[in-house]
Amino acid sequence: MPLARHELIRAYQRMKTIREFEERLHVEIANGQIAGFTHLYAGQEAVAVGVCENLSVEDRIVSTHRGHGHCIAKGCDVVGMMKEIFGRRDGLCHGKGGSMHIADTTIGMLGANGIVGAGAPIALGAALAAKMDDKGHVAVTFTGDGACNQGTTFEAMNMAVVLKAPLLFAFENNHYSEHTGDHYSVGAKDMASRAEGFGMLARKVDGCDFLASYDIVNDVLKHCRAGNGPAAIEFNTERFFGHFEGDPQRYRGPDEIGRLRSTRDCLKIFRDKVTKSGLLDGATLDQIDADVLALIERAVEEAQKAPPPTAADVLTNVYATY
Amino acid sequence: MAVMNMREAIASTIHAEMERDSNVLILGEDIVGGMGTAGGPEAIGGIWGLTGGLYAKFGPNRVIDTPISESCIIGAAAGAALSGKRAIAELMFADFVGVCLDQLYNQIAKFRYMFGGAKCPVTVRLTYGAGLNAAAQHSQAVYAMLTSIPGLKVVMPTTPADAKGLLTSAIRGDDPVMFFEHKTLYGDKGEVPDGDYLLPFGHARMVREGHDASIVTCGQMVGFAARAADNLAKEGIACDVIDLRTTSPMDEETILDSVEMSGRLIVVDESPPRCSLASDIAGLVANKGFAALRAPIEMVTPPHTPVPFARELEKAYLPSAAGIEAAVRKALAYR
Amino acid sequence: MSKLRAFTMPKWGIEMVEGTISEWNVKVGEPVVKGQVIAQIETDKIVNEVEIEYDTRFVRLIAEPGQAYAVGELLAVTSSDTVEDEEIDTFVRAFVPAGGASAAPAGPSGTPPPAAAPAAPAVAPAPAAAGRDSPAIPAGSLISPAARELALRLSVNVSVIQGHGRSGRITLQDVDQAAKPIRSVHGGGPVAIEPTGAALDAFYASPYAKRLAVTHSVDLATLTGTGPRGRISRQDVVTAAGISAVPARGSAYEILRMSPTRKAIARQLTLSKSTIPHFYLRVSANVDALLALRAELKRAVGSAPSVNDYFIRAVALALVAAPDVNVQVHGDQIHRFRDADISVAVAADKGLIAPVIRAAQTKSVQGISAELRAVIERARAGKLRADEIVGGSFTVSNLGMFGVDQFDAIINPPQGAILAIGAARLCPVERGGGLSVAQVANFSLSCDHRAIDGAVGAAFLKELTALIETPQRL
Numbered sequence A: 001m002p003l004a005r006h007e008l009i010r011a012y013q014r015m016k017t018i019r020e021f022e023e024r025l026h027v028e029i030a031n032g033q034i035a036g037f038t039h040l041y042a043g044q045e046a047v048a049v050g051v052c053e054n055l056s057v058e059d060r061i062v063s064t065h066r067g068h069g070h071c072i073a074k075g076c077d078v079v080g081m082m083k084e085i086f087g088r089r090d091g092l093c094h095g096k097g098g099s100m101h102i103a104d105t106t107i108g109m110l111g112a113n114g115i116v117g118a119g120a121p122i123a124l125g126a127a128l129a130a131k132m133d134d135k136g137h138v139a140v141t142f143t144g145d146g147a148c149n150q151g152t153t154f155e156a157m158n159m160a161v162v163l164k165a166p167l168l169f170a171f172e173n174n175h176y177s178e179h180t181g182d183h184y185s186v187g188a189k190d191m192a193s194r195a196e197g198f199g200m201l202a203r204k205v206d207g208c209d210f211l212a213s214y215d216i217v218n219d220v221l222k223h224c225r226a227g228n229g230p231a232a233i234e235f236n237t238e239r240f241f242g243h244f245e246g247d248p249q250r251y252r253g254p255d256e257i258g259r260l261r262s263t264r265d266c267l268k269i270f271r272d273k274v275t276k277s278g279l280l281d282g283a284t285l286d287q288i289d290a291d292v293l294a295l296i297e298r299a300v301e302e303a304q305k306a307p308p309p310t311a312a313d314v315l316t317n318v319y320a321t322y
Numbered sequence B: 001m002a003v004m005n006m007r008e009a010i011a012s013t014i015h016a017e018m019e020r021d022s023n024v025l026i027l028g029e030d031i032v033g034g035m036g037t038a039g040g041p042e043a044i045g046g047i048w049g050l051t052g053g054l055y056a057k058f059g060p061n062r063v064i065d066t067p068i069s070e071s072c073i074i075g076a077a078a079g080a081a082l083s084g085k086r087a088i089a090e091l092m093f094a095d096f097v098g099v100c101l102d103q104l105y106n107q108i109a110k111f112r113y114m115f116g117g118a119k120c121p122v123t124v125r126l127t128y129g130a131g132l133n134a135a136a137q138h139s140q141a142v143y144a145m146l147t148s149i150p151g152l153k154v155v156m157p158t159t160p161a162d163a164k165g166l167l168t169s170a171i172r173g174d175d176p177v178m179f180f181e182h183k184t185l186y187g188d189k190g191e192v193p194d195g196d197y198l199l200p201f202g203h204a205r206m207v208r209e210g211h212d213a214s215i216v217t218c219g220q221m222v223g224f225a226a227r228a229a230d231n232l233a234k235e236g237i238a239c240d241v242i243d244l245r246t247t248s249p250m251d252e253e254t255i256l257d258s259v260e261m262s263g264r265l266i267v268v269d270e271s272p273p274r275c276s277l278a279s280d281i282a283g284l285v286a287n288k289g290f291a292a293l294r295a296p297i298e299m300v301t302p303p304h305t306p307v308p309f310a311r312e313l314e315k316a317y318l319p320s321a322a323g324i325e326a327a328v329r330k331a332l333a334y335r
Numbered sequence C: 001m002s003k004l005r006a007f008t009m010p011k012w013g014i015e016m017v018e019g020t021i022s023e024w025n026v027k028v029g030e031p032v033v034k035g036q037v038i039a040q041i042e043t044d045k046i047v048n049e050v051e052i053e054y055d056t057r058f059v060r061l062i063a064e065p066g067q068a069y070a071v072g073e074l075l076a077v078t079s080s081d082t083v084e085d086e087e088i089d090t091f092v093r094a095f096v097p098a099g100g101a102s103a104a105p106a107g108p109s110g111t112p113p114p115a116a117a118p119a120a121p122a123v124a125p126a127p128a129a130a131g132r133d134s135p136a137i138p139a140g141s142l143i144s145p146a147a148r149e150l151a152l153r154l155s156v157n158v159s160v161i162q163g164h165g166r167s168g169r170i171t172l173q174d175v176d177q178a179a180k181p182i183r184s185v186h187g188g189g190p191v192a193i194e195p196t197g198a199a200l201d202a203f204y205a206s207p208y209a210k211r212l213a214v215t216h217s218v219d220l221a222t223l224t225g226t227g228p229r230g231r232i233s234r235q236d237v238v239t240a241a242g243i244s245a246v247p248a249r250g251s252a253y254e255i256l257r258m259s260p261t262r263k264a265i266a267r268q269l270t271l272s273k274s275t276i277p278h279f280y281l282r283v284s285a286n287v288d289a290l291l292a293l294r295a296e297l298k299r300a301v302g303s304a305p306s307v308n309d310y311f312i313r314a315v316a317l318a319l320v321a322a323p324d325v326n327v328q329v330h331g332d333q334i335h336r337f338r339d340a341d342i343s344v345a346v347a348a349d350k351g352l353i354a355p356v357i358r359a360a361q362t363k364s365v366q367g368i369s370a371e372l373r374a375v376i377e378r379a380r381a382g383k384l385r386a387d388e389i390v391g392g393s394f395t396v397s398n399l400g401m402f403g404v405d406q407f408d409a410i411i412n413p414p415q416g417a418i419l420a421i422g423a424a425r426l427c428p429v430e431r432g433g434g435l436s437v438a439q440v441a442n443f444s445l446s447c448d449h450r451a452i453d454g455a456v457g458a459a460f461l462k463e464l465t466a467l468i469e470t471p472q473r474l
Helices: A005-030 A045-052 A068-074 A078-085 A119-133 A151-163 A191-197 A210-225 A256-263 A266-276 A282-305 A311-315 B006-020 B054-058 B070-082 B094-114 B143-147 B160-172 B220-233 B252-262 B277-288 B311-317 B321-333 C085-094 C145-154 C172-179 C207-216 C234-241 C260-275 C288-301 C307-321 C365-380 C454-469
Strands: A060-062 A139-144 A167-173 A201-206 A231-236 B002-005 B024-028 B063-065 B086-091 B122-128 B153-155 B177-182 B189-192 B205-208 B213-217 B239-243 B246-248 B265-268 B298-300 C004-008 C018-024 C037-042 C047-051 C056-061 C068-070 C074-079 C278-286 C327-330 C333-336 C342-344 C346-348 C351-353 C394-398 C417-421 C425-431 C434-448
Touching: A005 A045, A005 A068, A005 A078, A005 A210, A005 A266, A005 A282, A045 A068, A045 A139, A045 A167, A045 A210, A045 A266, A060 A119, A060 B070, A068 A078, A078 A282, A119 A139, A119 A151, A119 A167, A119 B024, A119 B070, A119 B094, A151 A167, A151 B070, A167 A191, A167 A210, A191 A201, A191 A231, A201 A210, A210 A231, A210 A266, A266 A282, B002 B006, B006 B024, B006 B054, B006 B160, B006 B189, B024 B070, B054 B063, B070 B086, B070 B094, B070 B122, B086 B094, B086 B160, B094 B122, B094 B143, B122 B160, B143 B153, B143 B177, B143 B246, B143 B277, B153 B160, B160 B177, B160 B189, B205 B220, B205 C207, B213 B220, B213 B252, B213 B321, B220 B239, B220 B265, B220 B321, B239 B252, B252 B265, B252 B277, B252 C207, B265 B277, B265 B321, B277 B298, B298 B321, C004 C056, C004 C085, C056 C085, C074 C085, C145 C172, C207 C234, C260 C351, C278 C454, C288 C307, C288 C434, C288 C454, C307 C342, C307 C365, C307 C394, C307 C417, C307 C454, C342 C365, C346 C365, C417 C454, C434 C454
Parallel strands: A060 A139, A139 A167, A167 A231, A201 A231, B024 B063, B024 B086, B086 B122, B122 B177, B153 B177, B213 B239, B213 B265, B265 B298, C342 C394, C394 C417
Antiparallel strands: B002 B189, B153 B246, B205 B239, C004 C074, C018 C037, C018 C068, C037 C047, C056 C074, C278 C434, C327 C333, C346 C351, C417 C434, C425 C434
16 A cells, blocks of 8 residues: 655654664764663664554554664654663653663553563563454564564464464564574574464565565554454564674674665665655655754753662652552 | 352452453453363363353453463463553462463563553462472462562462452552462351452451460461461460461561560461571561560471472471471470 | 401490490400400499400500590401501591591591591581590580580580581570570460451551550541551550550559569579479577677677678588588589688679678688678679679578578579578577577578488588587687
8 A cells, every 4th residue: 555755754754763763872882871781773674664654552562672663663752762771760761671671651662671582472462452442453562583482472373363362473584583593593494484384364575675564564454453363474674783782793794784784774775765766855865864863863962961860769660559 | 248268259359340340351271161162161160160250241352261371371461451451360370480480570570660650450360389289380389489579469368358358459459469369278268348348468467366476477377377376375375376468568567566565476488498488577577576586486387398299298298287386385485 | 458447335225325434454456356355334324344246456545444435436446457557547537436427536646636527417517626525515516616615614415405407406596595494385274365456457557556446445547547558557556545555464563674683693593493403401509609609799899790690600610521511513523612612692782692701611700790791881882893702612591680580592503502591589499308498590401412412411500500509619
């Protein structure tokens, strides 16, 4: 289904925001500005945005440890996110979660998660809640080529089929599960067919092509929203950075990242496609680029100035009442 | 007031809460029973018989019979709770927390904290404890381990009235609650208040009163302690028997009030002795009630072993009323 | 390798725990044949000859005659071949008596005591002091250092203590408890233990708050809770009702805390009464002559020592004449004193104190009187030095000035006896087959039967009475 102009602009803006957010974090982390572990999503933008542009605020997503992209795509406040990653008191999670647990449940982003594979059961729950509401809402679990081998993912696939839950398994195959290649760790070599084996509708798509990804998600979600049960899409995508920031990436081939950034950059591919087909012009895209950079710059500035949490904040929000 | 057993108290509470709030859902294995069989749904209504009739009343979207997938039962409860629902999840045997511990320990317990205030109202009901020869993997007193996890609340009723009051509070509260039901107490009868009945957590119940010694315990051990106290009372030895009802939060004030009067503490705990409820309470009193103590704290617990199978072995494993009595006497004999 | 064998303390009968070699009948290096008597061993029941059961030679004798050794302990080493000293040393070091603890300390080569033997349970026994442990602590007992020290200090026999530490190790707490008299868990009639606060369950109040509210008729509806989560706490009820937090249990009483002195007296006398087998010998003495002598002195000089001073002098002389009463008991030792170091019981504010008149037999009645007066004043003022109250060998306690006719006193351990003196009263006495009156004082001698037999005590009292009734001897 063709996207309207404003939808294309929004999609590009979202993808570009993710890209620049991650690129900037890479720099800030190298400067020692950020505490803890961070896992950058740059390169996979088309998947997050391709999925989330098909969702409303009442549809819910569960993310992975590599969650900034899903968070931005779902519509979370970028400045709030930056503050959270910088550990500030008025960050999205008040400095209590950080990069790996970044969330905003009020808009259906049920959290990045530090436990690989933990997301699928939780997303299943969100799907069951949607089923109770009976309004055609869905839930999405983003699962990598690492998490797809976790028992919890298999359990969730089976149970989603058994319960006909409106759950989309978005398998993001970026070909690396930490330091191990998917050709080694995914025994069946094919996540989509494994999902199909569990009894659900399964598709594959080039995850670096936003337009193709958007279309296939749109199609598949019709199936889910209509009460036909879960579905799976395997997205073939790439990550440009390491598993975590600080990863020496010795598992890469010679000049692999250079090659990926030139041939498998979803932003470039999108720009090519929309300009060649006249859907959008380069100047519009350039303006979006500039605006996004300004946003990220502002986000970092505000994050650096924002006050840190106090010792008393350790004790808050353990329970509603105790 | 109606007289019913704990099973009935729990079942009726679930019915009442699901009726009262359409956001409440319940998931578990065989909670309906018979799904996908010739016999059809409601073949069992839960293996402990507590969830019969819910499916017919509330339908498959709210009464969810699951395949055997504990991680998904608990994880789905978590996801539904994060999505605005109130989830009741059933673990057929408390020992199965081993299978799904991540969803409890790293997920549910920590969502509110990590996400800066997100609500996750989940009540996990677990059937626990030794006494029916179910052996090592189906008899454990798992509450001790879970009490130590910040973010979870841990509750174990000993009477039908307490079961109703505590379960109602658990379901209506916004915090994750681990609701422990002892296998051997399901059949115990008692008076249960009608209508809305909520009991706060961290509010212990006095089972017996006396100033000579303080016996602090929970769950199945409460009955044993009461028997021991009754026996001692025949000889003029009067003990407090305190039923904690909840171990997280725990009624520290009542424990200390009691020890300040008696000076002698006997903690009885069904969980294994290391890093247990008994050692937790002993530590609390040694720290905050030291001046009141007139004898070393006695801890009556099983040995550091798994739960054995044979009848004689399980009997030897579990603390007994006689063992509790002996501990009281030992504390009184200290000079 | 030569065949070294251990010769250990045999077990004769199920009750035997230790024996003493009274005599070796072999020499080192000497060959012995099967059936030969090689030693005399004494237990608390018998003395027996020990025969060797095989042909061998005694290559090292370890046990010393006169010392006690536990059953199974290594007494000597035998061998059929010649052996080097080093081999014997190794054998001795590695020896494990049946029962698991390591070997006895140093053989003649002077090697230091070994650490845990290989076959023994996981915990190493406490390091043995150089030389033998006291009989109260068998070598190789599993016991903590602090517990060992306490046991030696209090002469506690640890072989009968159940250790509650790991692997049955005896802890300081175990020794502490063993040194104290058994506390019986009080019996009594049945008591009611039903919870009293149940009627107030509708209120959000702690169990103790409810109890107090019931007992003191406090209306919980009028209270605001300051306990956790806004619960009404015990303190809220206490404050509201203006009552003591400690609930009244029956009759009203004032609680008086025991002073350290009081506690010490309590401890000491409880120990005495429950561990010392007391028996009592009672005599009366005619004090007419004594009183007359004293009255005469008073007329002559203006003042005289008190009657009690004369008694103390008499006691001193009687103790020297009957020294088996002038003893202290320490475990299985009796310390018999040459001097009459008499503790005189004095009532002071804080309780009973007993300053000691040392070598009272060397002091005149006047001397005793003066010393006692000075020391009593210091005692009453709380100014006694520690050395003035320790070490007495015998106590005299006189309650005559309070009108007490007769009483039996409790022995002050480690002393072996105490004399209780009552008031002198005019009593009917037999004189020359007829009835007369005289001033008579009653004496009761409490004796520790472990050290003092009836006849011994009686002899002392006989001498004492004789001295009192012939006061010119004083």
